[in-house]
Amino acid sequence: MPDPISFIDEQLGRFRDELYDFLRIPSVSTDHEHTASVQAAAAWLAERMEAAGLTSELIETSGHPIVVGEWRGAPGAPTVLVYGHYDVQPPDPLDEWTSPPFEPTERDGRVYARGTADDKGQLYMHVKALEAHMASTGALPVNVVFVAEGEEEIGSPNLVPFVEANRERLACDLILISDTDMFAEDLPALLFSLRGLSYFEVNVKGARSDLHSGNYGGAVANPANALASILASLHDDRGRVAIPHFYDDVVEWDAETLEQIAALPHDDEEYRADLAVPELAGERGYGTLERIWIRPTCDVNGLLSGYTGPGAKTVLPNKAMAKVSFRLVPNQDPARVSDLFRLHVAAVTPPGVTVEIKDLHGGRPWKAKLEGPAYDAAREALKEAYGTAPVPMGGGGSIPIVIDFEEQLEAPALLLGFAQPGCNLHAPNEWLRLVDIEKGIKTLALLYGKLGA
Amino acid sequence: MPDPISFIDEQLGRFRDELYDFLRIPSVSTDHEHTASVQAAAAWLAERMEAAGLTSELIETSGHPIVVGEWRGAPGAPTVLVYGHYDVQPPDPLDEWTSPPFEPTERDGRVYARGTADDKGQLYMHVKALEAHMASTGALPVNVVFVAEGEEEIGSPNLVPFVEANRERLACDLILISDTDMFAEDLPALLFSLRGLSYFEVNVKGARSDLHSGNYGGAVANPANALASILASLHDDRGRVAIPHFYDDVVEWDAETLEQIAALPHDDEEYRADLAVPELAGERGYGTLERIWIRPTCDVNGLLSGYTGPGAKTVLPNKAMAKVSFRLVPNQDPARVSDLFRLHVAAVTPPGVTVEIKDLHGGRPWKAKLEGPAYDAAREALKEAYGTAPVPMGGGGSIPIVIDFEEQLEAPALLLGFAQPGCNLHAPNEWLRLVDIEKGIKTLALLYGKLGA
Numbered sequence: 088m089p090d091p092i093s094f095i096d097e098q099l100g101r102f103r104d105e106l107y108d109f110l111r112i113p114s115v116s117t118d119h120e121h122t123a124s125v126q127a128a129a130a131w132l133a134e135r136m137e138a139a140g141l142t143s144e145l146i147e148t149s150g151h152p153i154v155v156g157e158w159r160g161a162p163g164a165p166t167v168l169v170y171g172h173y174d175v176q177p178p179d180p181l182d183e184w185t186s187p188p189f190e191p192t193e194r195d196g197r198v199y200a201r202g203t204a205d206d207k208g209q210l211y212m213h214v215k216a217l218e219a220h221m222a223s224t225g226a227l228p229v230n231v232v233f234v235a236e237g238e239e240e241i242g243s244p245n246l247v248p249f250v251e252a253n254r255e256r257l258a259c260d261l262i263l264i265s266d267t268d269m270f271a272e273d274l275p276a277l278l279f280s281l282r283g284l285s286y287f288e289v290n291v292k293g294a295r296s297d298l299h300s301g302n303y304g305g306a307v308a309n310p311a312n313a314l315a316s317i318l319a320s321l322h323d324d325r326g327r328v329a330i331p332h333f334y335d336d337v338v339e340w341d342a343e344t345l346e347q348i349a350a351l352p353h354d355d356e357e358y359r360a361d362l363a364v365p366e367l368a369g370e371r372g373y374g375t376l377e378r379i380w381i382r383p384t385c386d387v388n389g390l391l392s393g394y395t396g397p398g399a400k401t402v403l404p405n406k407a408m409a410k411v412s413f414r415l416v417p418n419q420d421p422a423r424v425s426d427l428f429r430l431h432v433a434a435v436t437p438p439g440v441t442v443e444i445k446d447l448h449g450g451r452p453w454k455a456k457l458e459g460p461a462y463d464a465a466r467e468a469l470k471e472a473y474g475t476a477p478v479p480m481g482g483g484g485s486i487p488i489v490i491d492f493e494e495q496l497e498a499p500a501l502l503l504g505f506a507q508p509g510c511n512l513h514a515p516n517e518w519l520r521l522v523d524i525e526k527g528i529k530t531l532a533l534l535y536g537k538l539g540a
Numbered sequence: 541m542p543d544p545i546s547f548i549d550e551q552l553g554r555f556r557d558e559l560y561d562f563l564r565i566p567s568v569s570t571d572h573e574h575t576a577s578v579q580a581a582a583a584w585l586a587e588r589m590e591a592a593g594l595t596s597e598l599i600e601t602s603g604h605p606i607v608v609g610e611w612r613g614a615p616g617a618p619t620v621l622v623y624g625h626y627d628v629q630p631p632d633p634l635d636e637w638t639s640p641p642f643e644p645t646e647r648d649g650r651v652y653a654r655g656t657a658d659d660k661g662q663l664y665m666h667v668k669a670l671e672a673h674m675a676s677t678g679a680l681p682v683n684v685v686f687v688a689e690g691e692e693e694i695g696s697p698n699l700v701p702f703v704e705a706n707r708e709r710l711a712c713d714l715i716l717i718s719d720t721d722m723f724a725e726d727l728p729a730l731l732f733s734l735r736g737l738s739y740f741e742v743n744v745k746g747a748r749s750d751l752h753s754g755n756y757g758g759a760v761a762n763p764a765n766a767l768a769s770i771l772a773s774l775h776d777d778r779g780r781v782a783i784p785h786f787y788d789d790v791v792e793w794d795a796e797t798l799e800q801i802a803a804l805p806h807d808d809e810e811y812r813a814d815l816a817v818p819e820l821a822g823e824r825g826y827g828t829l830e831r832i833w834i835r836p837t838c839d840v841n842g843l844l845s846g847y848t849g850p851g852a853k854t855v856l857p858n859k860a861m862a863k864v865s866f867r868l869v870p871n872q873d874p875a876r877v878s879d880l881f882r883l884h885v886a887a888v889t890p891p892g893v894t895v896e897i898k899d900l901h902g903g904r905p906w907k908a909k910l911e912g913p914a915y916d917a918a919r920e921a922l923k924e925a926y927g928t929a930p931v932p933m934g935g936g937g938s939i940p941i942v943i944d945f946e947e948q949l950e951a952p953a954l955l956l957g958f959a960q961p962g963c964n965l966h967a968p969n970e971w972l973r974l975v976d977i978e979k980g981i982k983t984l985a986l987l988y989g990k991l992g993a
Contacts, residue, residue, distance in 0.1 A: 117851035177853055183749065241851060268755070282754060286852045295816035296636065299965040300839045301735060301937025302721070304867050305831035306811070308821035311840035311862075312771065319772030322765065358759070363748035368761035368892030378758035386753045387764035388855050389846035394863060398570035398694055399739045399900040400630055401865060401937075402966055403839050409764075410847060412854060414757050439821030447852040484754025484854075513752040513855055 091219035091532040098219075099525055103198075105135065106211050106524070107191040109173075110200040114207075116151055116174035116241050125151045125237045128173045128207075132214075132235055139214050140221035141233060148245035151237030158217075158231045164539045166230040168259035170492065171210030171266060172239030175202040176513045183515035196521050203519035204506035209265040209527065210235060212505065216531035228539025232257055236488075239266075242286075242448040243488050250488075250495045261461045261538065262492045265527070267482050267504030270351060272520070275469040275530075276480040277462065278502035279344065279455050280380060283415035284485040285424040286388070286448035289314065289432065291407045292441045297393070300403040307403070308439025311392040314407040317442070320435040321385050321411070326370040328385045328413070330431040336418045338454075340381055347479050348376050361509060380481025384414045412448070414483065421449030450487025453500070461501050464537035469503070472530040484512070503530070544672035544985040552978055555668050556651075558588065559977070560644040562626075562660050563653040569604055569627035569694050578604045578690045581626045581660075585688055588664075592671035594686060601698035604690030611670070611684045617992045619683040621712035623945065624663030624719060625692030628655040629966045636968035649974050656972035657959035662718040662980065663688060665958065669984035681992025685710055689941075692719075695739075695901040696941050703941075703948045714914045714991065715945045718980070720935050720957030723804065725973070728922040728983075729933040730915065731955035732797065732908050733833060736868035737938040738877040739841070739901035742767065742885065744860045745894045750846070753856040760856070761892025764845040767860040770895070773888040774838050774864070779823040781838045781866070783884040789871045791907075793834055800932050801829050814962060833934025837867045865901070867936065874902030903940025906953070914954050917990035922956070925983040937965070956983070 095102070114128035115121040129152045133143040136156035146153040151174060159166075178188035178201045186192035191200040202208065213233065220227050234257065236246045250257060270276040291310040298307070323329040353376055359367050369378040378384075388411065393404030413424055425446055436442050457479055469477045482502070489500050505527035511517045548555070567581035568574040582605045586596040589609035599606040604627060612619075631641035631654045639645035644653040655661065666686065673680050687710065689699045703710060723729040744763040751760070776782040806829055812820050822831040831837075841864065846857030866877055878899055889895050910932060922930045935955070942953045958980035964970045 117853065118849070177847070177849065179847070179849070180750070284754075284854070286854065293817060295814075296964065296969070297633070297967040298815075299937060299967060300837075300841060300865060301737070301867055301935070302961070302965055303815075303832065304839045304936065305822045305835055305837040306820055306828050307815055307817050309839045311843050312775065312838075314843070315768045315771035315840065316775070318765065318768035322769070361748075362751075362756075362760055364746060364760050364892055365894060366892050367759055368890070369758045375759050379756065382758055384753075384758040385765075386757045386762045386856050387768065387845065387860075388753060388853060388857070389848045390764050390767070390843045390860060391848040392840065393842035394630070394632070395842045395844040395861065396571070396630065396632070399863065399865070400570065400841060400966065401737070401739065401901075402841050404841070407840075407843060408848065410852065412753060412852070414754060437821070439817055439819050441818060448854075482754070483757060484752060508755070511749065511752075512755055513853065514750040516749070 091223045091536070092529055094219045094223045095525070095528050095532060102215050102528065103524060106208060109207050109211055110191045110202050111189055113189045114174050114237065115177050116238050118177055125174055129154050129237055132173050135214050136233060139218035141217065141231065146249065148249065150245050153246065153249055154235040156233035158227050160226055161228065161230050161539060164229045165260040166232065166258065167538060168257055168262045168496065169213050169231060169233045170262060170264045170488065171213065172206045172236050173210060174237040174240050175205065175207065176240050180515060185516055193521065197518040198521060199516055199518045201517055203517050204510040205512045205517065206239065206266040208519045208524065209505055212265060212524065212527040212531055215528045216535060219528065219532045220535060228536050232259060242450065246488055247491050250491060254495060257496055259496055259498050262496065262498055262500040264486065264489065264500060264502050265504050266486055267502050268506045268508050268510070269504060270478050270480050272507060273473060274475060275473050275477040277457060277465060277477045278482050279457055279479045280417065281453040281482040281486055281489060282484065283419060283421055283452035283487065284412060284448060284450045285415060285421040285428070286412040287428065288445040288447055289317070289409045289411055290443045293405045293439065295405065297405050298403040300401045303403050308437060309403055310407040310440050311404050313437045313440045314392065314409055316437055317432055317435055318387055318409060318411070326368065328383060330427050332427055336420065337383060338417045348380070349374070351376060351478060379483040381416055383416050383419060386412055388412055414485065415452050417452045417454045419452060421451060425449065450485045451490050453490045456499065459499065461499065461538065464534055465501055465503055468530045468533035468537060471533055472526045544676045544989070545982055547672045547676045548978070548981050548985060555981065556977060559661060559664050562664055563644045563655050564642055566642045567627050567690065568630050569691050571630055578627055582607050582690055585626050588667050589686060592667050593674035594670065594684065599702065601702065603698050606699065606702055607688040609686035611680050613679055614681065614683050614992060617682045618713040619685065619711065620991060621710055621715045621945070621949065622666050622684060622686045623715060623717045623941065624666065625659045625689050626663060627690040627693050628658065628660065629693050633968060638969055646974065650971040651974060652969055652971045654970055656970050657963040658965045658970065659692070659719040661972045661977065662958055665718060665977065665980040665984055668981045669988060672981065672985045673988060681989050685712060695903065699941055700944050703944060707948060710949055712949055712951050715949065715951055715953040717939065717942065717953060717955050718957050719939055720955050721959045721961050721963070722957065723931050723933050725960060726926060727928060728926050728930040730910060730918060730930045731935050732910055732932050733870065734906040734935040734942060735938055736872060736874055736905035736940065737865060737901060737903045738868060738874040738881065739865040740881065741898040741900055742770070742862045742864055743896045746858045746892065748858065750858050751856040753854045756856050761890060762856055763860040763893050764857050766890045766893045767845065767862055769890055770885055770888055771840055771862055771864070779821065781836060783880050785880055789873065790836060791870045802827070804829060804931060832936040834869055836869050836872060839865055841865055867938065868905045870905045870907045872905060874904060878902065903938045904943050906943045908953065912952065914952065914991065917987055918954055918956055921983045921986035921990060924986055925979045
């Protein structure tokens with residue numbers, strides 16, 4: 088029997104082909120038209136877990152199913168809860184994809200498809216790392232409970248109730264998650280924080296119907312103008328969120344972490360050029376990495392009102408919609424931010440329109456303690472697979488379930504990601520490096536070995 | 541032989557059926573998919589002019605054709621240039637129409653369809669008024685040159701060059717246009733002004749592609765946030781346009797006109813309730829009729845950015861678009877407003893984005909002198925047909941060709957409209973009263989008679 092690393096080297100072609108089959112299933116959780124595909128992705132994943140040697144169960148919820156894989160054959164060894172998600176973001180705007188979003192296409196050492204990085208590709212690395220142990224030694228070095236959900240991109244509405252109701256079954260010593268980036272190519276990282284999220288839809292309503300902007304312009308408030316003034320009021324001229332009390336709960340970070348951030352090999356000019364923006368922007372007084380990791384933000388994610396086709400239509404629209412979200416940092420609370428946002432919007436709404444706000448999504452920020460044997464094992468595994476010790480980094484995105492898992496299961500979470508910055512997460516042309524598929528699986532196989540040693 | 545009025549009474553059913561055939565042709569000039577329909581509407585109109593006893597010619601342009609109808613059989617009598625347009629606004633949002641936009645449907649004494657009021661229905665009243673004279677007397681009381689264009693809703697790009705190149709053929713004593721409203725049901729009106737228009741598309745561009753709002757939020761400017769701040773900067777907190785020098789050329793009206801406006805039977809509360817808005821809004825210090833007739837405005841006509849589908853997508857969009865237009869009053873000039881707008885946007889654009897502005901449409905405002913025999917004849921014709929003398933009123937909308945006709949042909953324009961306020965011009969469920977089809981044709985037949993007497 089080969090060792091797990093040799094097995095991975097031998098089977099890598101098959102591993103990739105299987106992953107590409109997984110990526111071909113358009114498991115877009117936010118879109119009801121894709122419900123059958125989300126189900127199909129869950130069933131496919133359960134079958135792969137079985138093939139790897141785990142038992143599997145598809146747990147139905149009021150939304151998309153949770154896939155649970157288990158192996159309990161190492162009494163006395165630690166139990167690792169692996170978490171990932173098999174749902175993906177919508178692929179639009181479709182016309183900006185170079186190759187189809189659900190047809191994995193290799194170019195320049197990368198594979199392009201929706202879900203390569205977030206999170207099907209990374210989730211699948213765990214399945215293969217476990218298979219490598221089982222195939223080469225007939226057992227796993229640790230006990231495993233694998234939880235894969237299909238609703239991460241819509242706020243995990245059914246996962247927390249599931250975790251609450253299954254604390255004993257999910258009891259573990261470590262929560263292990265691969266849904267994040269490395270710091271750079273060949274520079275792996277361990278995450279020290281994640282931002283939280285508060286996501287809203289704002290609907291401004293004016294007259295009973297669209298009106299002619301000549302016959303009525305000047306007589307009634309225009310919901311699109313009103314929406315613009317509401318959105319503009321969300322920032323001050325220093326790039327700070329201008330909602331009263333928004334910063335009340337923001338923690339100031341310790342000097343050591345700030346020094347570690349400052350020491351990272353980041354180049355603003357290179358970053359700016361890669362994004363093709365005239366200049367970087369954001370909250371004044373903070374560096375770029377601080378702004379995306381440890382400072383909160385407010386972004387408009389969508390705008391729609393009136394006539395948006397070609398040419399001119401002189402309509403005075405009767406409604407205007409914005410999707411608006413806040414990235415939160417420790418210790419901001421989405422529920423409190425929702426209250427503050429609603430109060431602020433009510434205070435700045437101009438006369439003549441009504442505003443409705445829907446809460447679409449909320450998740451708390453998370454802060455890790457980068458200490459203990461699991462973190463040491465992860466540092467060693469990354470160093471062996473990549474030849475470089477990992478750096479500490481923050482995560483700008485949100486994985487709301489992390490803090491819920493920690494609280495419910497009373498175990499620490501370890502976030503170990505293999506995507507690259509700039510991998511077009513949630514955007515057209517999402518990609519994953521082929522070499523990171525290989526090194527990611529190897530890192531995880533090494534880590535499982537060390538955790539069980 | 542019957543007199544023209546009796547002929548109209550006899551033929552009214554046929555007149556309506558013909559109009560409905562005209563309305564069934566979806567002659568949306570702004571949408572290239574409807575080019576064939578715009579052509580079909582022109583051909584249909586030319587045929588109806590021939591049937592009424594005029595010669596007709598379809599004059600091709602680089603866009604949609606101009607239909608010219610002529611009758612020159614009254615030497616010594618005045619020549620009237622009739623102008624109208626056979627193109628219509630796009631019908632969207634389609635799902636807000638109670639009956640299909642291009643299937644005329646009678647309900648509650650009205651006919652509903654795109655173009656009933658603006659302007660096919662009113663244009664067609666002239667064809668039938670002329671037919672009534674020809675059929676009942678074998679001749680027209682005046683010489684007529686009828687100019688119907690198919691590009692009014694896209695800024696009449698080919699009409700002014702046509703008028704300039706055909707001044708002799710179009711030479712006339714009066715320019716007669718029916719493309720406006722009455723003041724109220726059974727209260728006809730003569731127009732003393734029209735507002736002009738400057739219409740722009742504003743495109744804000746950020747990074748090379750859409751980005752993940754977690755991974756990049758805070759590092760780069762968000763074009764949707766930037767657009768909101770640009771749009772919010774267009775008004776001050778008193779509802780005035782906040783572009784420097786915007787009001788420089790706005791004329792103050794004479795006390796007599798202001799008194800006439802104040803004397804009109806307008807009720808703000810009734811108007812507010814009809815529009816179903818919580819309160820009226822606009823520039824402080826002016827009454828509602830002043831705000832829509834003699835004060836300039838700025839309205840956002842469309843907004844589009846990022847994700848606008850159901851649910852949440854945490855995208856940081858890389859572009860945002862707004863359609864923005866200004867209604868102008870005498871003596872504002874669209875070219876100068878375009879310059880001022882561009883300067884202002886450049887001054888307020890936040891760092892980190894680029895902005896492109898397209899001029900989509902421009903038209904000068906117009907001010908009438910309500911004097912002379914043609915205006916007297918119109919007052920008498922309206923009084924005979926409606927039983928009420930007309931009131932003077934302003935027009936909030938724009939018919940840019942009016943001032944061009946006046947200047948090129950050195951003749952006064954008379955604007956005499958038969959649509960009703962609230963007829964959903966440029967909006968879903970556009971309508972025209974059935975009784976106004978009848979009284980409109982009769983008014984025009986009486987007017988043509990008086991002009992030739």
